Amino acid sequence: MEPRGERDRPVRVGGIDYLNALPLIRYLREGxxxxxxxxxxxxxVLAEKLRAGSLDVALVPVVEYLSRPEYRVVPGISISSYGEVRSIRFYHRRELRQLRHVGLDESSRTSAALTRVLFKDLWGGSPKLVHLPPRDALGALERDGRWAGGEDLDGVLVIGDAALRARASPSWEWLDLGTVWTRWTGLPLVYAFWVWRGGPAPVGLTRRFVEAKREGLARIDDIVRERAERLGEDPVAGRHYLYRTIQYDLDPAHIEGFTELVRRLEAHRILSGSPRTIADGAPLLQWLEESPSPPA
Structure with a gap:
C-alpha cells in the first residue's frame, strides 16, 4: 500500500502546448x-520526467509506453490520424533512396522510429541519421540543409507546431508521414496517449481525462480563437486541423494501427530491449486501473 502522503498529494500531470494536444489538456483543471x-x-522531456518519477501521468509518444513494463494507458484517448496529419513532415532534397544525411527532430521518439521503419520497408536507402533540436531542424530547411552541428542534410524530419509553421527553401519536397503510413498500411497512426507511471491510480482519474477530452472537443472553436489571439495563427487552418485532421479516440482500429507499428519496429530491432513485445503473448496495451484511497 502506498504511504498516505503519496496518495494525498495532487496527481502530477504532464501535457504539451502543441495545438493538437489542446483539446485534451485545455480543460484539465487543477483541484x-x-x-x-x-x-x-x-x-x-515528458518521457524523461515520467521515467524519473517527477510526473505521475503524461501525454507521451507511444513508443515511450513500450519502454517500461509498469506503464499503463488511460483508455479511450489518443492523438492520432487516419491519413494526413500535417504536423509530421519529412523534407527531402533528392530521391529518398539516395539520401545520405538525415536530421530527425529530437522532440518525439515515435516520429523518429517511424522514419526508420519507412527507410527499411518502403523507401530504401540507409542514410546516416542524426537527432537535432527543433530549432536546428527548421534552420536546416531554411538554409538548404546547412546547420551548425555537422554535414549538410538532404533529409529533415520536423514535428508538432514547428512542422505547421515550417518555411522551407524551394529546394525541398516534403511528405506527410500520416498520409504515407495510412496509404501503406490502411490503418490509423497513433502518435501519443496518456500513460500512467504504474501502480493503482486514484479513483476518478480516468473520468478527469475523459471529461476534459469531451469538453475540449466541444469547444474547439474557443481553443482555436484563444490561440489565434495569443500567437497570431490562422484560425481557419486551426479549426480544419482539429476538426478534420486529428483524431482523439483509441478504439480497435487505432489499437490495430499501434500494434502494426510495434510489429514493424520489432522486426527491425528498432526498439531492441523493450520489455513489451508482441511475441511474448501478453496484451500489448495494458490499461490504467484505479484503486480506492486507503482509509484515514
Missing part, C-alpha cells in the same frame, strides 16, 4: 477529485 497538478513540456 477537483482527484486533485491535479499540471505542467507542459516537449514530448521527449
Amino acid at each position: 477537483g477529485a482527484p486533485p491535479l497538478e499540471l505542467s507542459n513540456h516537449m514530448p521527449s
Whole structure:
C-alpha cells in the first residue's frame, strides 16, 4: 500500500502546448477529485520526467509506453490520424533512396522510429541519421540543409507546431508521414496517449481525462480563437486541423494501427530491449486501473 502522503498529494500531470494536444489538456483543471497538478513540456522531456518519477501521468509518444513494463494507458484517448496529419513532415532534397544525411527532430521518439521503419520497408536507402533540436531542424530547411552541428542534410524530419509553421527553401519536397503510413498500411497512426507511471491510480482519474477530452472537443472553436489571439495563427487552418485532421479516440482500429507499428519496429530491432513485445503473448496495451484511497 502506498504511504498516505503519496496518495494525498495532487496527481502530477504532464501535457504539451502543441495545438493538437489542446483539446485534451485545455480543460484539465487543477483541484477537483482527484486533485491535479499540471505542467507542459516537449514530448521527449515528458518521457524523461515520467521515467524519473517527477510526473505521475503524461501525454507521451507511444513508443515511450513500450519502454517500461509498469506503464499503463488511460483508455479511450489518443492523438492520432487516419491519413494526413500535417504536423509530421519529412523534407527531402533528392530521391529518398539516395539520401545520405538525415536530421530527425529530437522532440518525439515515435516520429523518429517511424522514419526508420519507412527507410527499411518502403523507401530504401540507409542514410546516416542524426537527432537535432527543433530549432536546428527548421534552420536546416531554411538554409538548404546547412546547420551548425555537422554535414549538410538532404533529409529533415520536423514535428508538432514547428512542422505547421515550417518555411522551407524551394529546394525541398516534403511528405506527410500520416498520409504515407495510412496509404501503406490502411490503418490509423497513433502518435501519443496518456500513460500512467504504474501502480493503482486514484479513483476518478480516468473520468478527469475523459471529461476534459469531451469538453475540449466541444469547444474547439474557443481553443482555436484563444490561440489565434495569443500567437497570431490562422484560425481557419486551426479549426480544419482539429476538426478534420486529428483524431482523439483509441478504439480497435487505432489499437490495430499501434500494434502494426510495434510489429514493424520489432522486426527491425528498432526498439531492441523493450520489455513489451508482441511475441511474448501478453496484451500489448495494458490499461490504467484505479484503486480506492486507503482509509484515514
